[in-house]
Amino acid sequence: MDSIPPFGGFGLGLRRQHYADFLAGEVPVDFVEVISENYMVDGGKPLRVLEEVRAKHPVALHGVSMSIGSAGGIDPAYLDRLKRLAERIEPLWVSDHLCWTRTSAHNSHDLLPLPLTRDALDVACANVDQAQNHLGRAMLIENPSSYLTFPEDELTEWEFIGEMARRTGCYLLLDINNIYVSACNHGFSADDYLAGLPLDSVRQIHLAGHTPATKERPVVIDTHDRDVCDDVWALYARAMSMLSVPVATMIERDDNIPPLADLLHELDEARAIAAGASDKGAGESIAA
Amino acid sequence: MNPSADLGGLQQAFMAQVLDEDAPLPHGWGKRHAVGMSVYRGNYRSALVEAMRSTYERTEKWVGEAAFRRAAAHHLIAHPPSSWTIDDAGAGFDRTCAELFANDPEVAELAWLEWTMLEAFTAPDVAPLDLPGFSAATSGFGDEDWADMRTTFLPGSRARVLAHDLRAIWKVLGEEDLVRPQFEIEGDTGCLVWREGERATFIMVEADEARAFEAMRQGSSYGEVCMTIANEGDQSDSAQSDAAMRAGAMLGHWLNEGLIAAID
Known part of the structure; x- marks a missing residue:
């Protein structure tokens, strides 16, 4: 399996509300990310738009329905469609989530949590192997946000992910907001999480907004419907200072989509933080 | 375990x-x-x-x-x-x-x-057959060839017999203020749906045209469609001739609208 070289760009998710902006002019991004399933279709406007955008920008394919954690394995027909799309678009990489979405009978279309057990790790690794072999390329797997943990858990999430990356050779998509959300919901340290991951496997970072907990609903929810909050920016800065290879950073907005200019402004903030972390890292390296 | x-x-x-x-x-x-x-x-x-x-x-x-x-x-x-x-x-x-x-x-x-x-919006991209293409495909046809002719329509195209004027409903639903139109009709009507370029679209047609379209989409021959139309009228010679005329008009309509992908 070919390795995925580091790519230190800054990008946005391509959303229908911004199609015209991306088709009409030069949007100052280094790449765009698209939801794979929206383009795993036979024809029509979505594919034409994606191909036009692809002519201007590198594209990352980000899936939500592969169901890496399904006990029943991954649907080969799904992988066939994804492979056709990847061959057509020639993406930077293909990613999906460490979660499960379906059983043999139903699909929840939600990113459901895996028990962090060694048995579940075996299943996830087998499925990542299946997907990578079918697609003929290494994948990026994203850490999830979650709202409950299982009594059966045997590993921390970072131990689970680190072992999965080691065994399958997959790369990581590090969602900083998801770490923050799950740390709030389950009471672990976000810094322990970062420190426990094989950070040299990270190729992309997601930044997003979330809905804070309330007294009535004591759970932080990963809604992607608002700006990135200060705590997540701070965690991003710490993550960037720990990374030894360039990684791509993306603002992930899925709901309450603002004008493109607002998202570009947030992306500029990410650029500034990354540059600061890079300068600081270089300074520390020199001092050492 | x-x-x-x-x-x-x-x-x-x-x-x-x-x-x-x-x-x-x-x-x-x-x-x-x-x-x-x-x-x-x-x-x-x-x-x-x-x-x-x-x-x-x-x-x-x-x-x-x-x-x-x-x-x-x-x-x-x-x-x-x-x-x-x-x-x-x-x-x-x-x-x-x-x-x-x-x-x-x-x-x-x-x-x-x-x-x-x-469904039509993301159906496979297939160019419709134009008039010169249709003429070339059927130029050597004799009577039996016409009777055996089958058509492949654009992927995602469908027809259905309806009891309401969906064109009238659709039109007012695109407006800000919803003023309910007269949408009840006497008898049946029909609807053809397909993708025109990148835009899914539909037109209202007579019910017999919707039935004929679905029959041919599902594999019936042109001759079988002509027969079905003839059987819906009386059995006179003029009814047979009228049926052939009606089927020909439908075929021409589908061709002009860009619904036909290929002649088999």
Whole structure:
């Protein structure tokens, strides 16, 4: 399996509300990310738009329905469609989530949590192997946000992910907001999480907004419907200072989509933080 | 012990919790789990209902948001999704509407139209046969060749016999103020749906044309369609001739509208 070289760009998710902006002019991004399933279709406007955008920008394919954690394995027909799309678009990489979405009978279309057990790790690794072999390329797997943990858990999430990356050779998509959300919901340290991951496997970072907990609903929810909050920016800065290879950073907005200019402004903030972390890292390296 | 068997059991139980708010929590789960599960249940329902609102925008406007949300929730409980694409959550919603809006049968027809247009929107890209192409394909045809001729229509194109004027309903649903038009009609009418370039579209046609289109789409020959039309009239020679004329007019209509992809 070919390795995925580091790519230190800054990008946005391509959303229908911004199609015209991306088709009409030069949007100052280094790449765009698209939801794979929206383009795993036979024809029509979505594919034409994606191909036009692809002519201007590198594209990352980000899936939500592969169901890496399904006990029943991954649907080969799904992988066939994804492979056709990847061959057509020639993406930077293909990613999906460490979660499960379906059983043999139903699909929840939600990113459901895996028990962090060694048995579940075996299943996830087998499925990542299946997907990578079918697609003929290494994948990026994203850490999830979650709202409950299982009594059966045997590993921390970072131990689970680190072992999965080691065994399958997959790369990581590090969602900083998801770490923050799950740390709030389950009471672990976000810094322990970062420190426990094989950070040299990270190729992309997601930044997003979330809905804070309330007294009535004591759970932080990963809604992607608002700006990135200060705590997540701070965690991003710490993550960037720990990374030894360039990684791509993306603002992930899925709901309450603002004008493109607002998202570009947030992306500029990410650029500034990354540059600061890079300068600081270089300074520390020199001092050492 | 088989790891996937254990995990499979856990996932079946978890999915049952997501789908059914009344399902009891698994043994050993406490209040913290109940709170987390309520988030997953909420995410499941809201994502799917929003997907259906996107697919059935005009149907929702016609029946009102509250009634649509109830109908969508009913549909999702009766038909939990199984496909990899969330768009498919709306499959078969016209049949659900036929049950739930039995006194307003135009609702089911409108839902069918929106679903069919969604399918046409992302159907495979195939260029329609133009008039010179059709002429070239049929230039050497004798009577038997015409009788045996079959057509391949653009992918995603469909026809259906209807009892309401969906064109009138569709037009007012595109306007800001919904003033209900006269949509009841006497007898049957028909509708052709396809994708014109990148835009899914439809036209109203006579019911016999919708039946003929569906018959040929499903493999009937041109001769069989002519026979069907003739059998709907009397058995006189003029009726036979009229049927041939009618079938020819339909074929010309489909060709002019760009619905025919190939002649077989």
